[in-house]
Each structure stands twice: as C-alpha cells, then as structure tokens.
Amino acid sequence: MSTKPYNSRVLQRLSSSKGDQIDNPNTPVDRSSPILPIDSTRTITIGSSVIPIANTRSDSMNSASNGSSWIALNRHRSSVFDSTDTVTAIGSSVALNTERRGSLGFSKDLNNGVAIGASVIPLVNKLQDIFAPFKCLSSKIKLPQVVVIGSQSSGKSSVLEALVGRDFLPRGCDICTRRPLVLQLENRQCESDGDGREWGEFLHLPGKRFYDFSAIRREIQEETEREAGINKDISDKQIRLRIFSPNVLNITLVDLPGITKVPVGDQPSDIEKRIRTMIVSYINHKACIILAVTPANSDLATSDALQMAKKADPSGSRTIGVITKLDIMDRGTDARNFLLGKVVPLRLGYVGVINRSQEDINRNRCVAEALAYEQNFFCDHPVYQSLHNHCGIPQLAKKLNLVLEQHIRALLPELKADIKSQMDAVAAQLNIYGEVMNSKADQGAVLLNILTKYCGALSSLVNGKSQEMSTLELTGGARIHYLFQSVFVKRLEEVDPCDGLTDEDIWTAIQNSVGPKNVLFVPEVPLEVLVRRQIVRLLDPSLKCLHLVFDELIKMSSSCDVVEMQRFPFLKKRLDGIMREFLQDGVQTAEKMIEGYFEVEMDYINTSHPNFIDGSEAVEIAIQQLRPSKDAEKLTASGRSIKSLGVLAKSVSNGSLPDHVCQTPSSNEKPQSAGSSSGRSWGISSIFGAGEGRRPSEFSERETNGKPVNVHEHSSIIQLKELPDSLRPSEAQTEYESVKILVTKLLLRSYYDIVRRHVQDFVPKTIMHFLVSHMKRNLLSTFIQKLYRENLFDEILHEQEDVISGRKRAREIYEALQNSFQEV
Numbered sequence: 046m047s048t049k050p051y052n053s054r055v056l057q058r059l060s061s062s063k064g065d066q067i068d069n070p071n072t073p074v075d076r077s078s079p080i081l082p083i084d085s086t087r088t089i090t091i092g093s094s095v096i097p098i099a100n101t102r103s104d105s106m107n108s109a110s111n112g113s114s115w116i117a118l119n120r121h122r123s124s125v126f127d128s129t130d131t132v133t134a135i136g137s138s139v140a141l142n143t144e145r146r147g148s149l150g151f152s153k154d155l156n157n158g159v160a161i162g163a164s165v166i167p168l169v170n171k172l173q174d175i176f177a178p179f180k181c182l183s184s185k186i187k188l189p190q191v192v193v194i195g196s197q198s199s200g201k202s203s204v205l206e207a208l209v210g211r212d213f214l215p216r217g218c219d220i221c222t223r224r225p226l227v228l229q230l231e232n233r234q235c236e237s238d239g240d241g242r243e244w245g246e247f248l249h250l251p252g253k254r255f256y257d258f259s260a261i262r263r264e265i266q267e268e269t270e271r272e273a274g275i276n277k278d279i280s281d282k283q284i285r286l287r288i289f290s291p292n293v294l295n296i297t298l299v300d301l302p303g304i305t306k307v308p309v310g311d312q313p314s315d316i317e318k319r320i321r322t323m324i325v326s327y328i329n330h331k332a333c334i335i336l337a338v339t340p341a342n343s344d345l346a347t348s349d350a351l352q353m354a355k356k357a358d359p360s361g362s363r364t365i366g367v368i369t370k371l372d373i374m375d376r377g378t379d380a381r382n383f384l385l386g387k388v389v390p391l392r393l394g395y396v397g398v399i400n401r402s403q404e405d406i407n408r409n410r411c412v413a414e415a416l417a418y419e420q421n422f423f424c425d426h427p428v429y430q431s432l433h434n435h436c437g438i439p440q441l442a443k444k445l446n447l448v449l450e451q452h453i454r455a456l457l458p459e460l461k462a463d464i465k466s467q468m469d470a471v472a473a474q475l476n477i478y479g480e481v482m483n484s485k486a487d488q489g490a491v492l493l494n495i496l497t498k499y500c501g502a503l504s505s506l507v508n509g510k511s512q513e514m515s516t517l518e519l520t521g522g523a524r525i526h527y528l529f530q531s532v533f534v535k536r537l538e539e540v541d542p543c544d545g546l547t548d549e550d551i552w553t554a555i556q557n558s559v560g561p562k563n564v565l566f567v568p569e570v571p572l573e574v575l576v577r578r579q580i581v582r583l584l585d586p587s588l589k590c591l592h593l594v595f596d597e598l599i600k601m602s603s604s605c606d607v608v609e610m611q612r613f614p615f616l617k618k619r620l621d622g623i624m625r626e627f628l629q630d631g632v633q634t635a636e637k638m639i640e641g642y643f644e645v646e647m648d649y650i651n652t653s654h655p656n657f658i659d660g661s662e663a664v665e666i667a668i669q670q671l672r673p674s675k676d677a678e679k680l681t682a683s684g685r686s687i688k689s690l691g692v693l694a695k696s697v698s699n700g701s702l703p704d705h706v707c708q709t710p711s712s713n714e715k716p717q718s719a720g721s722s723s724g725r726s727w728g729i730s731s732i733f734g735a736g737e738g739r740r741p742s743e744f745s746e747r748e749t750n751g752k753p754v755n756v757h758e759h760s761s762i763i764q765l766k767e768l769p770d771s772l773r774p775s776e777a778q779t780e781y782e783s784v785k786i787l788v789t790k791l792l793l794r795s796y797y798d799i800v801r802r803h804v805q806d807f808v809p810k811t812i813m814h815f816l817v818s819h820m821k822r823n824l825l826s827t828f829i830q831k832l833y834r835e836n837l838f839d840e841i842l843h844e845q846e847d848v849i850s851g852r853k854r855a856r857e858i859y860e861a862l863q864n865s866f867q868e869v
C-alpha cells in the first residue's frame with residue numbers, strides 16, 4: 046500500500062492520461078479545456094433580467110488562478126463516467142469536463158452552450174434576493190429550494206459541502222446540525238472592489254464578509270449556540286448564509302437537523318417529534334426539492350428520510366435519493382440494488398456518494414481531494430463502474446440541477462399567480478395607509494374624501510346598496526324594516542285593547558259616568574276614559590321603537606368601514622361623537638313628534654271617524670254574542686229593544702263595522718251575567734233602564750244567618766247597611782247591563798283599532814323622517830360644518846407611528862413584488 050497521501054495519489058492518477066487537467070492553485074492549468082462554470086461575459090435575457098449563461102475556459106482559469114478551489118477533471122480513461130458526459134458540480138470544486146460538446150451535461154446545454162438551469166435558477170435566486178428583506182413574503186411566496194433531510198449523522202452536511210465545494214459547515218462526531226441552515230449560493234462574477242475571492246455573509250451580521258470559510262464554520266456554531274444553547278437542544282430559527290462566488294450556481298440549499306430518536310443532552314423528550322415537525326414544514330411545500338439522505342450502511346427500507354419524503358411527495362416528482370457512506374459498507378456487500386431503486390423505488394432515482402470520513406476531516410482533507418478520491422473509488426469499483434449515472438457528487442449535482450430546472454419551470458405560472466395575489470393584497474393595504482399629506486390642502490382633500498365616503502357608505506348600508514351583502518343575516522336598513530314590521534307593528538297587533546279591563550271595571554266606569562242616575566244608554570264618557578287609557582299604552586312601545594332605531598344607526602355607523610379612515614383613529618372617534626349627537630337631536634325631535642301625536646289622539650276622541658263601528662251593529666253583535674241561539678231570536682224579536690239599543694249605540698258611534706270588531710270575546714270576557722239572567726226579557730223597560738231589568742236593590746235585602754230576609758217583614762227598625770269606603774257595583778249584572786258592557790267593549794276595540802293603525806303608520810314614518818332620512822340628508826353637511834376646519838386638521842388627521850412605518854414598509858414590499866412580477 047502506498048504511503049503517499051491519497052490526494053496526491055489521485056492527482057497523480059488523474060494527470061497521468063494525456064490531456065487530463067487538475068486545476069488547483071498548485072497545479073498548472075490547461076487553458077484550452079472548454080467547459081467551465083458560469084461566465085459573466087455572456088448573458089441571456091429573461092424578461093427584464095440579464096442572466097450570465099455560458100462557461101468559458103478563460104474565466105474559470107482566472108478564478109482558479111485567483112485561489113478558488115475549482116478543479117477540472119478531464120478523464121479520457123474514465124470507466125465510471127462516460128467520456129461523453131460534461132458534468133459541473135453546483136460548487137466550485139467539481140467541474141468534471143470531457144472534451145465532447147453537445148453531451149448531456151448540466152453545465153452546458155447541448156446545442157447552444159447555455160448552462161442548463163441558467164435560465165431559471167438565477168431567476169429564482171433573484172426573487173430570493175428581492176424577497177429576502179421581507180420575511181412576510183418568504184412565508185407567503187414559496188420559492189424553489191433544495192432541502193436535505195435524513196437521520197442524524199447520515200451525511201447531510203457532508204453532501205452539502207461537497208455540492209458547494211467548500212469546507213465550511215461545523216462537522217464532527219460531537220457536532221450536529223441544530224438549527225436550519227439556509228444556504229444561498231450566489232454566482233458573483235466580479236465585484237467592483239473585489240478580487241474574485243469567495244466570501245460568505247450571514248443575515249444576522251449584515252455587511253460583514255467572511256473570506257475565511259473556517260470563520261464561517263465558527264460563526265455557524267456560535268450562532269447555533271446563541272439560539273439553541275451549548276448542549277444538544279435544537280431551534281427552528283434559521284441561520285441564513287449567503288456564499289458569493291464566481292464558481293457556484295445560484296441555488297438555495299437548506300440543511301436541517303437530523304432525525305433522532307433518543308433525547309441527549311438538554312434535548313426535550315419530544316425531540317424526535319419536534320425535528321420531524323420542522324422537517325415537514327419545509328418539505329411539504331411543493332416548491333421544495335427533497336434530497337433524502339440515507340447511509341448505505343443502514344437499511345434503506347427503514348430510512349426515515351425516504352419515509353418522510355414519501356409522505357410529503359407521494360408522487361416522487363421532487364425527491365432525489367442520496368446514499369452516502371458507500372465506502373464503509375460491509376465487506377462483500379454493495380449498494381447496487383439501492384442505487385437501481387430495487388429496494389425502495391423512487392421516481393427520480395438515487396445517487397450514491399462518498400463524503401469525507403471523520404478521519405479525513407480530522408486530517409483536514411479538503412473537499413477537492415475528497416471528490417477526487419470519490420471519483421477514483423467509483424472508477425475502480427467492480428460494481429459501481431457500470432453505474433456511473435448513479436454515482437458521485439458530480440452526478441448528484443447534475444441530477445439536482447436538471448430536476449430543479451424542470452421543477453422551477455413547472456412552478457413558474459403558480460409562482461406568478463402567487464406574486465400577483467400578494468401584490469393585490471399589499472395594494473389593498475397601501476390603500477388603507479393612503480397617501481402622505483404634505484399640506485393643509487392635502488389634509489382637507491383627504492378629510493372631505495373620507496367624510497363623503499363615510500356618509501355614502503352609511504347611506505348604502507341603510508338603503509341596502511352595500512357591496513358586502515350578507516346572505517347569512519339581516520343587515521343595515523333591513524334590520525330597521527324588521528324592527529318596524531316584525532317587532533313594533535306585530536307587537537301592537539297582539540295587544541288586546543281590553544287587556545286589563547274586566548267587565549266589572551267597565552260597568553263601574555259606566556255607572557260612575559252617570560252619577561246618581563240610572564244607566565239608560567251606553568254613555569260616551571266611560572268609553573272615552575277607557576279609550577284614552579288604552580291609547581296611552583301605545584306611547585311606550587312607540588318611543589321604544591324610536592330608541593331601538595337609534596341604537597341600530599349607531600351600530601351601523603360604527604361598523605361602517607371606510608378603509609381610508611382606518612389610519613386616523615382620532616377622526617373616527619370624533620365622527621362617532623358627532624354622529625351620536627346628531628342622532629340624539631333627531632331622536633329628540635322625533636320623540637316630541639310622537640308624544641305630540643299621542644296628545645292629539647288623547648285630546649279628542651273622534652267617534653265620528655268613518656271607520657268607527659256603527660252603533661246599531663255593535664248592539665246587534667253584542668246581542669248575538671250574548672244570546673247566540675234561540676234566545677237571540679227571542680231578544681231580537683223585541684223590535685223596540687233592538688232599535689232602541691241601536692239608536693243608543695248610534696248616538697256614540699257612526700260607521701261601518703270592521704271584521705275584527707266582530708270577534709267573539711274570549712271566555713273570560715263574556716259578561717258574567719250572560720245566561721245568568723232569570724229569563725227576564727229586557728224590552729222597553731230595560732232600554733230605559735227601569736224596573737224589569739234591574740235586580741232588586743242590594744239594599745232591599747240583607748242576610749240573616751246566611752238566609753235572605755225580606756226587610757219589609759220586619760216591622761220594627763228598618764236598618765240600612767252602611768257604605769263601605771270602597772264600593773264596587775255588584776258582580777252579577779243583568780243581561781241588559783251585560784249588553785251595555787259588551788257594546789262598550791266593541792266600541793272600545795273599534796276606536797282602539799283606528800288609533801293603533803295610525804300609530805303603526807305614524808311612528809315608523811316619524812322615525813324615518815327625523816332620524817334615518819335626516820341622517821342621509823344632513824349628516825355630511827354636519828360633519829363638514831363641525832370638522833372641516835384647518836385648525837383641527839392636524840389633530841384629527843394625526844397618524845400613529847405604526848401607520849407611518851407600515852405605509853413605508855408596504856410600499857417597499859409592493860415595489861419588491863412588482864419587480865419580481867416583472868422578473869417572472
């Protein structure tokens with residue numbers, strides 16, 4: 046076995062065949078070799094962006110001679126890589142190059158020499174740049190990126206390093222990835238002040254360039270510890286690192302913590318769940334390409350990485366399988382079946398790689414050397430020789446770029462739509478923030494605009510013209526209509542005018558109205574008293590209705606959304622105050638109007654109203670109700686009594702009989718005396734209120750030991766009962782009295798009904814006029830009168846700090862989106 050370090054051996058072997066080149070700082074460069082990384086001197090234009098496209102030998106040589114670790118392996122003898130392949134790694138160190146142009150390489154397009162992926166990958170990178178300062182955008186618009194997942198120590202970071210071609214990630218037995226590392230590779234051909242050197246920059250240390258990659262490694266480690274502590278805990282807060290180099294392709298790679306099972310150090314007991322959740326949050330996005338890393342010395346069928354990738358990407362259209370540690374498999378075994386997808390089939394297939402071992406790291410072997418070793422390993426291996434499409438970091442880089450390019454192309458339309466919808470959202474936000482006001486005139490214009498819109502919106506809400514028409518509930522004016530018709534009017538309909546009035550009450554009123562005389566007719570006075578008593582009951586619900594409408598309008602005004610006003614909280618407050626005062630004025634006027642109406646109603650009981658019940662009909666109805674059967678006939682046969690009662694009734698009423706008046710009183714309304722009369726007819730004498738119809742006076746009888754005693758039989762002292770303080774007529778009325786009571790009720794109902802209808806009509810009209818329509822007509826002028834004053838502008842149009850900064854930020858985001866939209 047040779048004692049030479051293996052890198053020297055490899056370099057020697059590689060340079061042994063004619064034309065082979067090893068391009069590193071210590072090796073002479075063949076400047077005739079044609080394939081190189083991206084060239085800054087040639088560009089293509091996509092949209093408005095100019096993108097570097099072709100690789101030229103000379104530039105690569107420059108970068109190599111400038112100390113980059115770029116290395117070109119030009120192998121004619123290679124048995125692993127087909128001599129037709131032209132392969133360029135993503136990073137700087139692995140441009141494998143054969144002489145034959147037009148082959149399937151990923152650094153060059155077959156026919157025109159354009160690097161594959163160069164047309165879209167820079168575009169995505171550009172978008173990443175544009176979105177980078179805006180965290181909100183990167184969470185809403187998912188740009189394509191490559192995420193490396195796998196179990197702990199499976200070799201994820203090693204794969205990334207190999208792809209980048211630089212040694213910069215913290216690695217080692219005790220070191221593991223504990224925070225997501227977002228690695229943006231950026232092709233930067235020449236800087237005005239630069240000398241072509243590569244450097245890294247962290248988002249958390251803006252402007253600080255790290256030219257020393259071991260310093261980058263240290264910073265990653267320290268930054269990890271700052272967030273996740275010095276023990277083994279993890280954090281999902283990203284570390285964002287950008288690598289600027291003339292030798293990288295533009296791409297974003299994400300290194301995630303490895304899947305672990307058993308908590309160690311100060312890891313929480315649910316560490317596995319947390320890591321899996323973090324991984325899923327990355328790979329679930331359709332824009333993400335998954336590099337599922339599994340070490341060859343474990344069972345592929347139980348690979349955590351493949352399992353998770355399968356869940357996130359069931360079709361396998363964005364998962365590439367990576368098998369590491371092929372060099373340390375059990376002797377006598379190989380990964381042939383793994384690589385060919387015979388164990389776990391994968392649509393995009395597998396690539397086997399060999400990274401640096403721990404020993405290599407300890408001995409500071411550079412990535413370039415490791416790549417050379419890998420190349421050598423595969424060339425010499427009896428099984429892998431024939432699987433060159435499935436082996437090596439360069440193959441992985443090639444596959445990755447191809448998949449990424451196709452993926453980006455497929456995602457572009459969706460991406461464009463996403464950007465557009467974000468633009469609309471931000472534009473709406475900007476609309477809320479409005480323009481900056483630089484003068485009193487600007488302020489005045491803004492104020493007028495807001496007041497007009499506010500009043501317009503309120504009117505629309507009341508009129509049902511609001512654009513945001515709900516299908517779930519009544520809003521705006523419809524609520525007022527509901528209040529009028531289904532609450533106020535309906536409630537008045539339900540009120541029984543005789544509610545709370547017993548027959549006894551009515552009879553008492555009737556008797557009181559004739560004083561010491563007998564009740565001959567149905568007198569008007571008790572009717573008026575009773576009518577007034579019932580009418581006044583309508584005042585309360587009328588005023589209540591007015592106040593409910595007031596509440597509704599207040600609610601509407603505060604829900605009335607004028608976006609332009611959102612930035613002026615003081616203005617909103619003032620408007621609310623003025624609005625309340627304005628409506629209260631309207632309420633006062635309407636209240637006066639309604640109360641005035643009731644005063645008018647109470648003042649004069651107009652029994653000549655054309656709709657008031659005809660007296661004779663009232664009597665007839667009363668009679669029929671009292672004697673519905675034969676008795677009625679008997680009663681009606683007494684022409685004089687009917688006529689008389691009819692005449693009497695006419696004397697208090699005049700008009701047709703509405704249907705509802707004819708309703709049969711409910712059982713408790715039936716005059717108690719109905720049917721209790723001793724069969725006495727109530728003819729002429731009853732009309733004139735004398736004799737027959739009257740019960741013997743209470744005072745002509747008194748009880749002795751519970752039995753009635755005829756006082757006339759007592760010849761000694763004739764005693765009279767003393768009147769009690771409170772006196773009511775006797776409970777049992779005669780039939781005639783019952784008729785009078787019933788007629789009074791009918792008249793009461795009839796009159797009440799007339800008034801109720803007026804109220805049902807008048808109250809909504811009044812409220813509409815003095816409140817709702819008044820608001821529509823006069824609110825704007827009131828606002829202007831009270832607010833359009835230059836000395837108030839600064840106060841009411843004062844913007845909060847967050848509005849000012851929010852507007853600035855929204856503008857920047859909008860511009861970023863506009864730029865990216867144009868790019869796409």
Ligand SMILES: Nc1nc2c(ncn2[C@@H]2O[C@H](COP(=O)(O)OP(=O)(O)OP(=O)(O)O)[C@@H](O)[C@H]2O)c(=O)[nH]1
Binds near residue numbers: 369
């Ligand atoms: N021999 C050999 N060792 C490897 C290979 N790939 C990785 N290793 C070693 O495996 C160990 C873990 O590698 P890392 O790249 O840190 O693995 P990781 O998956 O990033 O680890 P975590 O971030 O902790 O999950 C290191 O010591 C590497 O040197 C390989 O292909 N061959």
